[in-house]
Amino acid sequence: MRKIIFYLLLCIFAFAFLYPFLWMVSASLSEERSITNVTLWPVAFTLDHYIKLFQSIPISGAFLNSIFVATLVTFGVLVFSSMAGYALARHRFKGRNLLFYFLLFTMTLPFQLTLIPNYILMVQFGWTKLICGADYPWIAQCICYPFIQTTFSFHSTGSHRCCKDRWV
Secondary structure, three states: OHHHHHHHHHHHHHHHHHHHHHHHHHHHOEOHHHOOOOOOOOOOEOOHHHHHHHHHOOHHHHHHHHHHHHHHHHHHHHHHHHHHHHHHHHOOOOOHHHHHHHHHHHOOOOHHHHHHHHHHHHHHHOOOOOHHHHHHHHHOOOOOHHHHHHHHHHOOOHHHHHHHHHHO
C-alpha cells in the first residue's frame, strides 16, 4: 500500500512538472484565438507558427552554428584536458599538487563570476565577432582536468613505459 501511494504521488508531481511544457507545445500548435484555452490538446491544430518562425528567423543557420561551436569546444576540452591531466598524473614536479588544487578550486567559481573578465579579454583580443570568442571561455574551463588526471593516475604506467622504450 505504501508503494502505491508513493508512486501515485510521484505521478502527480511528474504531471505537475510536465503540465506547463505540455501546455506550451499545445499552445504552439493552436491558432492564436484559442491559445487562452487551457487544454492539453490543440483546439484548432495548425503549424503556421512554426512556418512563420522558420521564414522570419534563420534558425537553421543558428542551429548549425551551435553544432559547430559545440563540436569545437568538445574537441578543445578533450585535447587540452587530456594534456593537462596527463602532465598532472604522470610527471612529478614542484608545485604539482598546488596546481591541481588551484584547478580544482576554479571549478567552484560560478560562471557569472568569470563572465565579465572573459568578455573584457575577448574585446582586448578582438574576438567578439569571431568563433573563437564563443569557444575560448568554454575550452579554458578546468572542468575535465581532475577527472582525466584521476583516470591517468589509476592506469598502469607499464604500457606507457613500453611505448617509450620502443620509440626511443
